[in-house]
Amino acid sequence: MARDTALNARHFRRLERREQYIQFNFLIPCLAFLFLFFFLPIGIFLSQSLFDPGFTTEHYVKAFSRPLYMAILWKTLKLSFYTTLVCLLLAYPVAFVMAHAKGKVKLAILVLVLIPFWTNILVRMFAWLAILGSNGVINTNLMTLGLIDEPLHLLYNFFSVILGMTHYMLPFMILPIYSVMAAIPSNLTDAAANLGASPWRAFLRVYLPLSLPGIGAGCLLVFILSLGFFITPALMGGPRDTMFAQIIEIQINQMLDWGFAAALSTILLVITIVLYLVYDRLLSVEKIYGGDGKS
Amino acid sequence: MAYTRRDFLTTSALSALAAGTGSFAGLGLNRATAADLDTLISGLSGRSMTAVSWGGSFQDAQRNAWFTPFAEEAGITVNEDTDPSNARIIAMVRSRNVQWDVCDVGLEQAHAVGEDGYLEELDYDIIDRTGFPEGFATKYGIGNITWSTVLAWREDVVTGETPDTVADIWDVERFPGMRTLRDYPLDNIPWALMAAGLSKDEIYPLTEEKLQIAFAKLDEIRDRVLWWTAGAQPAQFLATNEVTLAQVWNGRLGTLIDEGLPIGIQWNGAQMQVDAWAVPKNAPNKDVAMAFIAWASTAENNARIAAEIAYGPVNMESIPLASDRFAALLPTTHFDQHLICDYNYWGPNFASILERWQEWRLL
Structure with a gap:
């Protein structure tokens, strides 16, 4: 036998x-x-970062020794982190409501989340410029109402960059979290309540940990996207909000030093891969795609 | 060598004389005559050429002044494309798939790009460069328009005192508020030096000491500056009142004035610069491109641009032939007040100064 x-x-x-x-x-x-x-x-x-054309390490030496590039890399990491955080705080409630809504309401929310997703990013950025500018919608209305004397500086600073980036990244955070939440059986929180947990405790101990893969996926996606992001900081950011991707662009288009641009790109790529591997260790990527995470 | 007013007057006088006698060859110079050029051009019938420039009203003006008339005269098709950035030219040449024949490029970078092997040397056997100031007709590029970077403001915002020189963009007491400057050293280093007290003649060539003075001066206002990279931006900032004072290309102000905005302009200390025609290496229709450049650089044809947009001709013989339409906005009308950009200095030095500029700007 x-x-x-x-x-x-x-x-x-x-x-x-x-x-x-x-x-x-x-x-x-x-x-x-x-x-x-x-x-x-x-x-x-x-x-080209190592063979330009003969073998050379000068590009990597330059990237790490000149203070400019590491400073901008650090700033980029910080900005991406803040964007991810803000996105998470805004997206989780939306995903939660969407997962618990029924029929038409769920459809309505889904449509509201997806429509900006389908609108061209440049159009959206210019819309923000029109809203936040010194003569924009917000400032002219506040001044007409007499609440302020001089226009607020809402544009070309850290605030406007985070705003623009969060606006773009939100669907990327909402959708993964929603897809995981939708798979959580609705009777689990009921069961916790039956066993004596308060609604808040049920959420914290049962629901939240189950939605963690979605949170992880959303955060990973938003963070990696933000690292390489270019348009929003360029259009809406101030002079000190330059991001790493813009530096690479400057090297390619203005300085015409493609070997150095390749070195900077490789550094960014390595960071991204490391992040991905860390995530995979902690939370397992397979779960998002329906695998069982065991292999 | 700086191009001085005396040189300008001398060349104008000579050109008037030559035009009067109608005998260019009589000046004893070894170059193609107008008749040779005509023969050359009539032999191009049926060909095509791709001209590349920067789009918008600028390219419209170039089309009306040069591309369309040349296409008609030579019987060729002129195709157009946009964004002839150096990176794209280099990429095309490297991948051995050049699709452009003549490009409008910045003369300060043409030297380096050409020396690296990405641009054709201009054929001065057929292109006639007498009448071009020294430094505006170089190995790889020849100027096609003159333009200046001027100081502009809205007269309904800056009431009362107005700036006397471009260096007044540093005067934060008389003119508080935000400014916009181009994210480019070529415009800002000379202006900073003038604000630090140097006269126009003392600016070129730049030295290490002058660079340090300039960057220190720029540090003074950097917190009030919105940096622009696209030509339309400073005009836009003025229109939406984001800035009080703008460093802007003179031609861009025409649109604002047409829209009815009261714009004040200061030409004192403005830097006169050129855009240049260049031919990418191994361009498919190289000979057509050279003929076009030769045609467009003649006194009569170079003058056409002034009827379309507020940019002046480079060929000094064109100045008396140029239209009055935008006379108030033409850099050549205010020639005396200008600082002439020294492309002989910038050619070899631009790359290193650009790098320093980036480091200053971003840290």
Whole structure:
């Protein structure tokens, strides 16, 4: 009986391996495409950081020794962190309401979240300029009402950059959190209440930990997007709000030093990969895609 | 060598004389005559050329002044594209897929880009550069328009005292409020030096000491500055009242004035600069491009631009032929008050100063 089981197990494993082999073959065209049009060009570009044309470490030395680049990197990390935080605080309640809403209300909220997602980012940025400017909607209304004498400086500073970036990133935070919340069985909090927990305790001890993969996914996505973000700081930020991606752009377009730009890009890429690996260790990426997180 | 008023008057006088006698060849210079150019151009029929410039009203003006008339005269098709940034030119040449024939570029960077092998040397056997100030017709680029960076404000905002020189953008007591400056050293270093007390003649060539003076001066106002990178931005800032004083290209003010805004302009100390025609290396229609440049650089044709937009011709022989339409806004009308940009200095030095500028700006 045990021998039968063992034989069955081996047979089953062999079948599984064969199935995986067939499945892998289906992936080959896609992988080839990705390799040819994505990995290879990027690899060629990034290799310029070390081979420009002969082997050289001067670009990395410059990136780490001149104070400018590390300072901007640090500022970028901080800005991304704040954006992620603000997004999380705003997105969680929205996702919660959406997950617990029924029918038409849920649809309405979903549509409200998605429509800005589909609007061109430049249009949205210019809308903010019109709203926050010295002669913009907010300032002219406040001045007409007599609440202020001089226009408020709402634009071209840290505040406006966070505002613009949060505006863009919110759907990226709301949707992952929502998708995880939607999978949480609704009777769990009821069960906790039956066992004597207050609503707040039920939320804190049962619901919140279950929604953690969604929070993690949303935060990871928003943080990584913010790291490489370019348009909002350029259009809405002040002179000291320059982000790392803008530095790379300056190196490519103005300084025409592509080897150095490649070095800076590699640094950014490495940071992103490290973040991803850390996340995977802590929270397991597979869970977002419906895997069981065990492999 | 700085281009002085005396040189300007001399060249104008000479050109008037030449135009009067109608005999260019009589000046004893070895270059193509007008007749040679005509033969060259008529041989281009049926070809095409891609001209690339910066879009908007600027490219519209260039189209009306040069691209369309040349297309008609030579019987060719002129295609257009935008954003001839150096990075794109370099990328095209490197990938051996050049699609542009003639580009409008900044002369300060043309030298370095050309020396690195990305631009064709201009064919001065067919392009006639007499009449061009020294430094405005170089190995890889020849000026096509003159423009200046001036100081502008709204007269309904800055009532009372108005600035006397461009250096008054540093005067925060008389003119409080925000300013906008171009995120570029070529405009700001000379202005800063003038604000620090140097006269126009003392500015070029820049030295280490002068650079330090300039950056120290810029530090004084940096907290009140909105930096602009696109030409439309300073005009926009003035229109929406984001700034009190703006460092802006003279041509951009035309749109504001047309819209009815009362704009005040100060030309004293403004720096006269040029945009230049350049030909990317291995351009597909290189010969058409050279012929176009030769055609557009003649006195008669270079003058056309002044009828379309408030930029002046570079060929000094064009000045008497230029339209009056924008006379008040033309840099050549206020020639005396200008600082002439020394592209012979900027050519080799631009890259290093740009790097220093970035470091100052971003830290």
